[in-house]
Amino acid sequence: MAIHLKAARLCRLAGRTVPSLSVTHRPAVSHPERRCFLSTSTGKNLQFKLDEQTAHSSLDLFKKNTAVIYRMLGLDPSHVQKNPERFQDWAVVFGDEKISSGRHYWEVTVKKSQEFRVGVAEVLMSREDCVGTNSSSWVFGYAQRKWFAMTSNKMVPVTQVGKPDRIGILLDYEAGLLELMDVEKHAIIHTIRAQYKTPLCPAFGLWDGELLTHSGLEEPEGLK
Structure with missing residues (x-):
């Protein structure tokens, strides 16, 4: 079924630029509950696939559920x-x-999309909400050729970054950090600070083109 166009536009444009969102800029230097493996900092690198059981009907999964169009x-x-x-x-x-502890890193190829959101959400987040519009999700988004960080329906611009083909996401559960990474320079572009209290999972919103996920990766050196 097609997304209701008015509703989809509200989701894409929801939020306003406010200074209250705790975001730090640094220059470049499923219920899933019964389906998910509990990831920790002591095990293998986080590996995940996209969960077809959660996917909206406008999204098709492919490449063994590592990509979405x-x-x-x-x-x-x-x-x-x-x-x-x-x-x-x-x-x-x-x-x-699902993630309830530790540091975890994954990457997303975004070159074939001009409108998307990537980040994390609480495993039990309401399926009636869009990622970024509530206090249960934290995302970095790209729309109208601009980046932003978003949670609780509050949007903050992310500057000094163009449109790379691939971006990295670094999550530190205990420290309450979600970071957007420059994969070529192995540098942190932007940080969202939060307090995570329940299990999280990787989260994706897509309104154009396709995304390809890359998990099971080592965290870039020099970031700890």
């Missing part, structure tokens, strides 16, 4: 299995691993 028309809802984990109104999909 946006379809304007989407699928007829009658052809999509009903379950409480699926996003019904927003073009959102979650990763199938």
